[in-house]
Amino acid sequence: MKYVYFFGAGKADGKGDMKDVLGGKGAGLAEMTRIGLPVPAGFTITTEACDHYFKHDRKYPRKLREEVAKHLEHLEKLTKKKLGDAKDPLLVSVRSGSARSMPGMMETILNLGLNDASVKGLAKATSNERFAYDAYRRFVQMYSSVVIGLPKEDLEERLRNLKNSLGVKDDTQVAADGWRRLVGEYKDYFRSKTGKDFPEDPVEQLWGAIGAVFESWMGEKAVTYRRVEKITGLLGTAVNVVQMVFGNTGEESGTGVCFTRDPSTGAKDFFGDFLLNAQGEDVVAGIRTPMHLRELSKVMPKVYKQLESVREKLEKHYRDMQDMEFTVENGKLYMLQTRTGKRSPAAAFRIAVDMVKEKLIKVEEALERITPQDIERLFYPVLDSKISRPELASRKIAEGINAVPGAAVGKAVFTAEDAEEWAARGERVILVRRETSPEDVGGMHVAQGILTATGGKTSHAAVVARGWGKCCIVGAEKLNIEAAAKRMSVDGRVVREGEWITLDGGDGSVYTGEIGLVRPEPPKDYETLLKWADDKRKLGVRTNADTPRDARAAREMGAEGIGLCRTEHMFFKDFEHPEKSAERQEAIQEMILAETSEARRRALDKLLPFQRRDFIGIFEAMDGLPVTVRLIDPPLHEFVPHDPEKQRELARKMGISPEAVARRVEQLHEANPMLGHRGCRLSITYPEILEMQVRAIIEAAIDCQKRGIKVLPEIMHPLTLDKKELKILETATRRVADAIITQANVKLEYLVGTMIELPRAALLAGEIAEVAEFFSFGTNDLTQTTMGLSRDDAGRFLPEYVDEHKAGIFNEDPFQSLDTAGVGMLIEWAIQRGRKTRPKLKVGICGEHGGDAESVKFCHRVGMNYVSASPFRVPISRLAAAQAVIEAKKNKRA
């Protein structure tokens, strides 16, 4: 095995596609060298060496020293300089570089090779003593802190003392002697702390630096970064040992960072910063304000021209926008790094579309380059960047899980009723709850954002908010919420009802006060690219929408129908006429409290006109597109009040005793409601609910059809587990529907199908398809039951299961990205069996996974007809569906 790759003088052992082994930086240096760009020579120690190091108790591979020595010798020959040479010494930088960019997470040592002898050689060779000793003190400082781990503050204190004693303020004012004195002080300090002399041997220095870079891979901040960014599967970091070039040797020198296109707009402008007479660290540190690249064209026109040609060459070569680092040493340009540049979502679209137009890439490649996050972040409002960081930090009171990105500002309220009341008088509110339940839906809907103290990304609050694209932070565990007292407190800070708070759903931060928001407009390239995706994809993309407003919004986002219209929110909330919500609630509660099927029927009769109107609105919005309506699903327990006050109120309204209400509520309580009396089980035990709902759907459809609206209703029974069960439901559905259709003397086509959300239904899909005209996989519940995981409770241990540095059992939260191994196996089986029985069986998915790109790709692979996603995730699904086609094509080729 080869552990070291050389590059220099136009030749390189490695290549640009060897990121896994050479890291991004090493691969870039090799590739740039190959294509003839000016790159200082050097060599890369592979990530495999790092992997070996940690797998073998921090021992290097056996031949590594030998290989390094060989390549160092080669480097010395090429540069005609020697490490530690007293005349004109070779200096090197030692930098980390893994396959994925982890900015600032790992270590770098510059100017390595300096010692008391070689510093003199450097001074002589550059005719610049001050420069040489400045470089030396930088090296000693960096080595002491990075390699040895001495406290930075102690070192900096000595620098401060030096400047004080010299009576100067800036480093630039310190002369050679001052730096020499500082080196001496650093070395004394080093000795006092370590009991050893500072290493003068450059080879010892080099191995110290290599070890430090390896160690930084497992440093706490790097580990945390990888966990947070979900970076997994890497071998480790590579180590790049590169000849030093200096941007700080005078006014003919400098250092810079540039992008081949504008990373925030995507415009084809050459974009970057340059600092005259400075080293790379100075740019990063932001001590001096750099000049724009434009100015460089005036200061160093030759260099600028050369850089422009590098820009062109690199972009053509990599066929993507590049982010480059360079240094100019005495008028000579050196490229130190190139990598694919990070860009804003808007820029991502613009660059992808422009490059297709420029014929640099194909449509497929453009589609592949857009990520779900690009789309997501394109639409969510964000905190106005005008507010200063310190200001922001001082206002931050808590952090939760960023369930739905975007930002929201409003006055804190602590109950759903208050939210509605405040909103009714025109206030913007943030609903703050311990956790939310369907009862809160009205309040959630009017709120700008939602904040809860418990729950994870798939808690009720998160799921509902995501459906609306509404900013939501959950599981902010530090919040001590006192709903009764209408306030919350965090570490002694109290926020009362009516006080402004701001949520940043991007990172889960909660701030006090009103912070300005900006909502980005999607660029025109977004439409272009999504149209390309539509042309490419085979999967239909529908939406999960429960109200006409959501339906319209989703249609604008490109939804081709509704895959899941949940009817239960309608029981609580009149979204079009909020003042009528109470009437609905009373009717549903009356229905639940009814003791006989006649009384239930009477209560349901009151709900019928409401439901019918809801469906009319939805059918109108979806004119010409299919609408899948799921009949009642949640347990009745969710519809009744749980606190005694509200129970008394309900009792008064119903004219029964509060005890009777309490008793019924108690009766409805379940140990595991998720596995309880819900879904189509309600329609089996209370067929009158099914009858009312089917009537509302069919009457609404007939009403719309008469007015020239094209209606394609699909009636869906949830939680089915057996063919016989579905047959009973289907028979009841058709009996009601066909009677209405016959009576109305019209023709109306409708489908009857089922959700597949229990393992048994998936297993017996072949039988169930004898009755069902379509399947819609409810992957939320299918995941819960297949894995035995309650999504409301999994927050207690699932993070540990997903964290690769803890148990690391799953790569992804299975509620966010489909568990293709387990749940996916059931889905595939069910589709095969279902289609065997009914070849034209329509198959879709309507769980949260329908808006997750990886899951959408799985849906394509297993041959579904469509996916259904929340309105705001429809574009993601459209894109993912296209990417799935491209991936499948590639896999077929491979």
Next chain:
Amino acid sequence: MKYVYFFGAGKADGKGDMKDVLGGKGAGLAEMTRIGLPVPAGFTITTEACDHYFKHDRKYPRKLREEVAKHLEHLEKLTKKKLGDAKDPLLVSVRSGSARSMPGMMETILNLGLNDASVKGLAKATSNERFAYDAYRRFVQMYSSVVIGLPKEDLEERLRNLKNSLGVKDDTQVAADGWRRLVGEYKDYFRSKTGKDFPEDPVEQLWGAIGAVFESWMGEKAVTYRRVEKITGLLGTAVNVVQMVFGNTGEESGTGVCFTRDPSTGAKDFFGDFLLNAQGEDVVAGIRTPMHLRELSKVMPKVYKQLESVREKLEKHYRDMQDMEFTVENGKLYMLQTRTGKRSPAAAFRIAVDMVKEKLIKVEEALERITPQDIERLFYPVLDSKISRPELASRKIAEGINAVPGAAVGKAVFTAEDAEEWAARGERVILVRRETSPEDVGGMHVAQGILTATGGKTSHAAVVARGWGKCCIVGAEKLNIEAAAKRMSVDGRVVREGEWITLDGGDGSVYTGEIGLVRPEPPKDYETLLKWADDKRKLGVRTNADTPRDARAAREMGAEGIGLCRTEHMFFKDFEHPEKSAERQEAIQEMILAETSEARRRALDKLLPFQRRDFIGIFEAMDGLPVTVRLIDPPLHEFVPHDPEKQRELARKMGISPEAVARRVEQLHEANPMLGHRGCRLSITYPEILEMQVRAIIEAAIDCQKRGIKVLPEIMHPLTLDKKELKILETATRRVADAIITQANVKLEYLVGTMIELPRAALLAGEIAEVAEFFSFGTNDLTQTTMGLSRDDAGRFLPEYVDEHKAGIFNEDPFQSLDTAGVGMLIEWAIQRGRKTRPKLKVGICGEHGGDAESVKFCHRVGMNYVSASPFRVPISRLAAAQAVIEAKKNKRA
């Protein structure tokens, strides 16, 4: 299609094995005719005709009238009598008879064919006018009530009035004239009620009777009986039209019922009752006390001898104990019915074993004839039959679900603590709770029986009680339990703490007062038969046992190891030293309240000696047999107190604030605990629990082994869902175990395996078997997750799903008898995949289904190594495992 089958004069169209078509009675009559027994002639209208009748809107099959007419003519020819003849008329009985005995559920009409003309013929032919008019009035009465539906009371009132007017008391004292008068009065009444004359046409009478018998199949009591007895899949009832023979023509006549062996002991004694000069109804009605068969040998020695030969012939023919009805008419014997006789559990064993010894049947047949219920009922105590029915009825206060059969008597207590306190001072108690939780286990264990107001057959109370074979009634919904007030009330009747109550787990009845119990001793034939079963079966039979006492009991019942030793009960209860239970509870609660892993470890250290001692006891009891120990499974929530009083107490003991305790309890609360933080997830997040438990198991095993006890520990991780997860657990398990073994310098073999109780684990069993040395299917949870059914909550709708007269979606409660279609598919898949990876994978089942006969047979078919059942169900599993072998052999042959 042939709808009518004739029998008579030694020939029959039908046969004994045509029960499905001819009903039990019709098939018996045909078969007895065939083998030359004296049977009156007649014909049977098939159950298929009945099926047609109900499927075609109560219309008879087209050719039925023709067929009946033809066979009636044949009957008249054979008997040389004519229906309705004025000289010597043919009379017939019309009786129902379905494939399964439904005693008293359907209708019978006797003496059909009498009218004003033929009654005179009968009088002449029998020279007995009184007999003829008595028969006539019986017929008119029966026809009016059964066929027409006139109220019986009105008819009986007229009989009473007649006797009053005649000044007589008994029917026997009424002469011909009186009966003639009564017939007139009945007919007047008939006319007044129906507006029509009583039908004189015998054919019209016959069709009236046939229709009435068919209708009785769908009568409310028959439907209810079938539902309660779970009789399904029958076509309907047959109708038997048979020439009347009379046991009431004088002292040379009579009627009787007899068994070929004693149905209560199984002894080979001819056993039965006989009534001189009487009709069949008189025996059933129990008006006169019949004589024993012995006496018949004296009164009618010839008839008795003939009957003895019939007995011998029938038993040889049917190769089983028969229950026969016969009539003697003027010294001539007629057999009216034969069927396989119902018998007591003890008799079932004795007859089966005796018949094998008599070479009447083979061992296989003997094994097939014993039912799980026979075994079950053999062991459970029952109410002493000495108490009178009315007495019993007056004491009955409620009815619940008979979760565990048997009976129990004790003083009512309303909390687990009270149960333990009362029991400690030697009182027998019945624990009455709304529902039970693991906290109650101590109280449940000391109670004689358990009564709950909620829950179904697989609620916590039922499952735990079944494991102990302890009488348990659940879901007695009428009970209004006020635990705080230490009392319960039902319909205004109050039972206070300390009052005696009696539970009959056989039928779910709850009685006030102390009713005597008897506990049957198993007969010696039981041992013989179970040994035969052991010789035959391939499946191992283990037991689910958590204490040394249960382990010993199970071993006596024939268990060949422990398939499931749950460790969590041990956290609550010291079964051997109850006074130390508190110490255990404190330690586990301290562990849960601990904030750091060190504090958790300290608490666990206190538990270690207890667990070790528990395991020592269990290993001792199971010397030489394998013991599967399941590590902690339930959510921690179940171990902490939920009421504020106990929380305060715990806080005081732990030296922390009650708020801290309350907060932790609240934190542990889960929306769906069944799918929450439990099972091996606890060992993933709190590895120190696993470490303590493994240490306790291995140290106990080493201790036992040193004392010459053979220990075969199998360590089982519950709720696994992924190979990686199990790998982490397995590694941790072996690390702890191997270190102890090495340190002790012994050799100890142990296995590490997993439960398969989540669909995902079953689906990915192939991977999981790379790590697991054995699988144990936890079919309780696998059923819950596969079907999405919480067994605690399913009581709300599952009965409707199982009831064939409601939704009828399942044949059996899937928590009692395995859902082989769905859950079974997963099990089969998992076994195949698991064995593919690890051919010697040991596979068992440890859910409740391991003690259900049908489920055990499934386990045999899919190739498991063993089943594990509650101690008291071990014999059932032994038998079922043998029956499975026999069935498989038969199926192979077929």
